[in-house]
Amino acid sequence: MQNSRVIGGEFDVDLQGLQYTQSNNGSLEGVxxxxxxxxxxxxxxxxxxxxxxxxxxxxxxxxxxxxxxxxxxxxxxxxxxxxxxxxxxxxxxxxxxxxxxxxxxxxxxxxxxxxxxxxxxxxxxxxxxxxxxxxxxxxxxxxxxxxxxxxxxxxxxxxxxxxxxxxxxTANDLPLVSEANKFHQYKLAGSILKSLRKPEYYDDDVYLHLFEKGENHIDDEIERGMSQISQEAITKTDFERIAYIRLRNIRQILNGLKTLGIRTILPVSEDKIPLFVPIWLEDRNKVRRQMFQQQIFCPVHWPLEGMDVQKGVEMAEHEMSIIIDQRYTNKDMCFILTTLEKALK
Known part of the structure; x- marks a missing residue:
C-alpha cells in the first residue's frame, strides 16, 4: 500500500474557495x-x-x-x-x-x-x-x-x-493593531505553491523555503496585526463541516490505536475536537522516521529548543501527534494506522 500524497505539514490555500464563499460565521466579532x-x-x-x-x-x-x-x-x-x-x-x-x-x-x-x-x-x-x-x-x-x-x-x-x-x-480593552504583518506573504505564497504542486512543476524545497522564511520573521513582527486575507479566510470557514470531518477521523484513529495497544497521552472525550491525537511511544523517533519515509509527517509537541523544563523533557522523547485534520479522508486514516503498525514491529 503506497501513499499517493503527503500527509502533514502546513495547509495549502484554496484560492477559489476564498473567492466564492460568503463571509457569515461571525468568528471575528468580539475578539x-x-x-x-x-x-x-x-x-x-x-x-x-x-x-x-x-x-x-x-x-x-x-x-x-x-x-x-x-x-x-x-x-x-x-x-x-x-x-x-x-x-x-x-x-x-x-x-x-x-x-x-x-x-x-x-x-x-x-x-x-x-x-x-x-x-x-x-x-x-x-x-x-x-x-x-x-x-x-x-x-x-x-x-x-x-x-x-x-x-x-x-x-x-x-x-x-x-x-x-x-x-x-477578554472583558478588558486591548490595543487595536491595524498594521498587518509581512510574514504572512511568505506563508501565503508557500501555501499557494503547495496547493498547485505536481512533481513535474517544482521541488518541495521551493514552497518549503517560503514557509521557513515566513516562520523566521514571526518573532520580529510580534507587534503587528493580522492580514486581511486571513481575516477573510476565517470568516468564510465552515467550522461545523471541519468539526464533522475531524470527529470522523478521530473515531477511526482511536479505534485503530486501541487495536494496536497504543495509549493516547490524554483521554479523548466525545465533546472535544482536538488539534491532533497525541500518543505515547517508547521508541518514538524510530516510528516517526519510518512514517516520514511514507510521507506521513507527524509533528512532535514540543521540541525543547534549549529549554530545560521537566515535563517537556519527558514528552519530547515520547510524544507523537497523529494528524486527523479536515484535509484527510478515511483512506488516509487507514494508511496512517497501517504505517504505524508496520513501524512498531
Missing part, C-alpha cells in the same frame, strides 16, 4: 486580532502589566518555546510550575504563595482539557491572580462564549488554511 498566537500573548501580557502591575508569569513545564519568547519580549519574569501526568498543575509542587500577585498561563493541551477546575484551584490560592488560557491547540474551545479565565487566546495557522492570525477574548 482582538494580532499577527500570531505569540503576538496575542504578548499584547495580553502588556495589558496585565499596565492594568494590574503584575511583573511575573507562571508557565507550565511543558510548552512551546514561542510562549517563552512572547514573555521575554514583554519583559516579564518567567516562573515555571510542574505538571502531573494528566498535564494539570501538580498541586503539591506549585510555588504560588497565598495572595500572591501574578499571572498564570494554563495550556489547553491538544484541545482535550477542561481547564475550569484548574482555574478555580488557582483562584482559591490568590484572588490577585490573573489567569491566561492558551487555546492555540484548542480553537473549538476558544470559540465557546464562556470566559472562565481573564484572557484567552488562540492561533489560526495550525488549525485552518490561514497564513497568520492570533485572536484574544
Amino acid at each position: 482582538y486580532k494580532y499577527s500570531s498566537g505569540r503576538s496575542a500573548l504578548y499584547y495580553i501580557l502588556l495589558d496585565v502589566q499596565k492594568r494590574y502591575g503584575i511583573t511575573a508569569v507562571y508557565l507550565p513545564d511543558y510548552l512551546c518555546s514561542s510562549i517563552v519568547t512572547a514573555v521575554e519580549k514583554s519583559q516579564m519574569k518567567v516562573v515555571f510550575y510542574n505538571l502531573n501526568d494528566q498535564l494539570e498543575i501538580d498541586v503539591e509542587k506549585l510555588p504560588l504563595k497565598d495572595n500572591e500577585k501574578a499571572a498564570v498561563l494554563l495550556i489547553n493541551y491538544f484541545g482535550l482539557k477542561n481547564l475550569q477546575p484548574q482555574v478555580e484551584f488557582i483562584r482559591s490560592i490568590s484572588k490577585e491572580i490573573i489567569v491566561i488560557e492558551d487555546d492555540v491547540q484548542a480553537f473549538y474551545e476558544f470559540r465557546k462564549p464562556e470566559l472562565i479565565a481573564d484572557y484567552k487566546f488562540t492561533s489560526l495557522r495550525k488549525t485552518f488554511a490561514c497564513p497568520d492570525g492570533g485572536l484574544v477574548k
Whole structure:
C-alpha cells in the first residue's frame, strides 16, 4: 500500500474557495486580532502589566518555546510550575504563595482539557491572580462564549488554511493593531505553491523555503496585526463541516490505536475536537522516521529548543501527534494506522 500524497505539514490555500464563499460565521466579532498566537500573548501580557502591575508569569513545564519568547519580549519574569501526568498543575509542587500577585498561563493541551477546575484551584490560592488560557491547540474551545479565565487566546495557522492570525477574548480593552504583518506573504505564497504542486512543476524545497522564511520573521513582527486575507479566510470557514470531518477521523484513529495497544497521552472525550491525537511511544523517533519515509509527517509537541523544563523533557522523547485534520479522508486514516503498525514491529 503506497501513499499517493503527503500527509502533514502546513495547509495549502484554496484560492477559489476564498473567492466564492460568503463571509457569515461571525468568528471575528468580539475578539482582538494580532499577527500570531505569540503576538496575542504578548499584547495580553502588556495589558496585565499596565492594568494590574503584575511583573511575573507562571508557565507550565511543558510548552512551546514561542510562549517563552512572547514573555521575554514583554519583559516579564518567567516562573515555571510542574505538571502531573494528566498535564494539570501538580498541586503539591506549585510555588504560588497565598495572595500572591501574578499571572498564570494554563495550556489547553491538544484541545482535550477542561481547564475550569484548574482555574478555580488557582483562584482559591490568590484572588490577585490573573489567569491566561492558551487555546492555540484548542480553537473549538476558544470559540465557546464562556470566559472562565481573564484572557484567552488562540492561533489560526495550525488549525485552518490561514497564513497568520492570533485572536484574544477578554472583558478588558486591548490595543487595536491595524498594521498587518509581512510574514504572512511568505506563508501565503508557500501555501499557494503547495496547493498547485505536481512533481513535474517544482521541488518541495521551493514552497518549503517560503514557509521557513515566513516562520523566521514571526518573532520580529510580534507587534503587528493580522492580514486581511486571513481575516477573510476565517470568516468564510465552515467550522461545523471541519468539526464533522475531524470527529470522523478521530473515531477511526482511536479505534485503530486501541487495536494496536497504543495509549493516547490524554483521554479523548466525545465533546472535544482536538488539534491532533497525541500518543505515547517508547521508541518514538524510530516510528516517526519510518512514517516520514511514507510521507506521513507527524509533528512532535514540543521540541525543547534549549529549554530545560521537566515535563517537556519527558514528552519530547515520547510524544507523537497523529494528524486527523479536515484535509484527510478515511483512506488516509487507514494508511496512517497501517504505517504505524508496520513501524512498531
